[in-house]
Structures are given as C-alpha cells and as structure tokens.
Amino acid sequence: MVEYSWEAQSPLRKAFTPGRLGLASGDAGIAMTEISDFNLVQVMARRGQVAAVAKAAKNAWGVLPPEKPGAAVGKGVTLIWTGPDQFFVLSAGNNPDPVPSLAVVFDGMASLSDQSGGRCLIRLSGAKVRDALAKVSSIDLHDAVFPVGAAAATSIDHTGVNLWRGPDAANGSPVYSLLVFTSFADSLWHTLADAAAEYGVEATRTPLS
Secondary structure (H helix, E strand, C coil), X not given: XXXXXXXXXXXXXXXXXXXXXCCCCCCCCEEEEEEECEEEEXXXXXXXCHHHHHHHHXXXXXXXXXCCCEEEECCCEEEEXXXXXXXXXXXXXXXXXXXXXXXXXXXXXXXXXXXXXXXXXXXXXCCCHHHHHHHHCCCCCCCCCCCCCEEEEEEECCEEEEEEEECCCCCCCCEEEEEEEHHHHHHHHHHHHHHHHHXXXXXXXXXXX
16 A cells, blocks of 8 residues: 655745845845745635624634725734635644634634635735835835735736735835735746845745744
C-alpha cells in the first residue's frame, strides 16, 4: 500500500525569494510579505437571516460585518466584505477545519465555506506602496477615498483579488492586504515585485498575527 504524507505548502514556494529585491541601495520603499498560517471562511447569510448574522458576528467579535466594501477588525478576526450579505472571516492559526467553530457562532443562520487553502494572502506597505499599486490597479488609493477599513473586489493585472486597507504601520505608511486564488499567486507576486522594483522591496514571510 502506498503511503501519502499531506503537508501544507506555500502557494508562493516557486516565486518567493526572501530579502532585498529590485533597487539595492537605500531604504526599501516597499515591504512585500506573504502571510502564512491563517484561517479564511466565507460566510453567506441565509434568506431572512442578514440581521441575525450581523448580530451574531457582533456578539462574537465586537464588530459588525461590513454592509458595503470594507474590512472591520474585531477581536481576533478581520471581517472582509465579499458581496451583498456575505463576508470573509479571517483569523490567525492553522486550523485544518475552521468551519465547526463558526457554525456555533452562526447557529444555522449562514452557509459556511472554508477558503483557507484556496487563497494566498499578501501584505504590502511602505512609503512607495501606493506608487507601485498605481501601476497595476485602477483603484484610487488616496486617503480621501480609500481610508483605513476600505476594501474592494477588484483586479490587478487581470487577476481577481480582494483588496483592503488595514491599520497604518508604526511609521505611518499605509498597509494593504490582498487575497488571491492560490493558482494565480505566483503570477501576482511577480507582477507586484516588478511594479515595486524601482523603489526597492524587502520580501518576507510571516504568520498572521
């Protein structure tokens, strides 16, 4: 009998190279980070249960799920709008089956789908991050129209992504997160690295915290 060993692998294992990329001199203008060890569950409110689902989320995490494109940071989770009456629950960890714990939270009010293994999470920050993203995205990322908590289901270089802005970094630079299907992760990483190369990139990998 053939024995199989299932081991989680990074969707960027072929594309990711840690360290300095692009411009080698001076401070890196952009930090590009693959975020590992996260749980991602799609929550879809069932008919007539939208208000009950929102109340359950508020009770569990202290925040309401966004009713329009946006991302809300709660106790141990980020709730990311993905469409009318639906959202992602993003949390730290590497739970092989994160659905049962959420099934308790929503108690039959929502349909749940584990998306953890199907998405790659990339985080971008730094003084030049907007300049790099402007090359490959049509989203206006100016503070006035895309503040902290804003989100969009959009495309980057013809690749569909969920993009949102999290709390600013300690140095005041904006922080953007991207969720992309794992099958497109390599291509998107190369696209982002190429767009950021002229500013200098520091590439890292870290678990979600």
